[in-house]
Amino acid sequence: MSEPDVLFEESGTRxxxxxxxxVLAGVGIALESLAPGGASLTLWLGVGLLVLLYTLLLVRTRRRYLRVRLTASALEQGTTSLPMSQVTSVRPVDDEHHGLRVLGDGPVVxxxxxxxxxxxxxGTRAVAWARDGAGLRRALEDLLRARAAS
Incomplete structure (x- = not known):
């Protein structure tokens, strides 16, 4: 089974x-080595490891809940998926998205x-979201135009 063509994708974080x-541990060790008494290697390595574990959790969570992926068949936002057969059009840019159902895993964008x-x-409206909102909008409009032409 082949992977569908991805028309737009954001990973959620870098x-x-x-x-x-x-880097924090390295800078801490380097700066503290200039001080009398030398660097506390185990302390800085521990701090670096704790910060690494925290950012690892943060990156994993953001990649799971903030990723965006658009294919010809579905728009995935976080862990939810909306079949593209349900999307009929993209609304113009405005601030009138409050109170609408937000796609993805949260109650707001x-x-x-x-x-x-x-x-x-x-007939209802829903709100999709992306870091590059204009890019997602263009990809959705191109997909809907291609679908209408066929």
């Missing part, structure tokens, strides 16, 4: 944030993410 703990309002086949 993996480079995992470097924060090891996640902070710092752009809303994209969709009209569904049952």
């Amino acid at each position: 993996p480079w944030i995992l470097l924060f703990g090891p 996640p902070r710092r993410l752009a809303p994209v309002v969709l009209r569904l086949s049952d």
Whole structure:
């Protein structure tokens, strides 16, 4: 079975944030080695490990609940999936998305993410979201245009 073509995708977070703990430990060791008495290696390695574990949990959670993936058959937001057969149009950009059903795992559009309002086949509206809201909007509009042309 082949993987469907991905038209738009966001992972939820960038993996480079995992470097924060090891870099913090390295900088701490380097700066403290300049002080009299030398560096507390075990202390800084412990701090680096704790920060790494925390950011690992953060990255894993964000990748699970804030990922966006659009294929010809479905729009996935977090752990939920909306069949594209239910989407009839993309609404114009406005602030009138409050009170609408938000796709994904939360009751509101996640902070710092752009809303994209969709009209569904049952006549209701729902709010999709992405870091690159304009990119998701373009991908959805292109998909709906291609579907209408065929």
